[in-house]
Amino acid sequence: MKVDISQTAILPTPYGDFKLTAFREWTQNIHGRDCELEHLVISSMQIPAKPLVRIHSECLTGDVLHSLKCDCGGELEIALRLIQERGGMILYLRQEGRGIGLFNKINAYALQDQGMDTVEANEALGLPKDGRDYKIVEVIFKHFNLTEITLLTNNPLKLKFLKSFVSVDREEILAPSNCHNQKYLEIKKIKMGHLLP
């Protein structure tokens, strides 16, 4: 696995100052095409021995446009606040739309407008319901010498994967829900096994 690691730079934000380190990974997308993904690690200025970690997959519509269709933007905001308060890092992974990419995600949204749920829409397009890959996480953890973490997640698969190379406790992350993302959250719980109330 070929990965480049950038220098570390400081980013002032309304939440406080963070340190940024970019990781460039050569990989293949879900269509089997070679591609380059540039991920970002957003960390607190000091990283404690057992840091709080959030693995966040890019969601342009949620993170930037504050979409109400999903809970990504709200989760990112909670993670930024908690990491600033308690110390740790967000691994911002550039796997848009659960790994299917922005173009496919918008096509899936169009099918959702006609009544399909998130899983049905991906299946109708011949795409995986979750095409994400977390191999880069191990590389990042090694770079920061992380051996014990508290992971902010509701996703049992993410937790199981991490347990293969790090000691991990789970802490739930619950973004505010609204009338637009009720069904999305229900599908996440029922069809994808997320640990949601």
Ligand SMILES: [Zn+2]
């Ligand atoms: Zn989202």
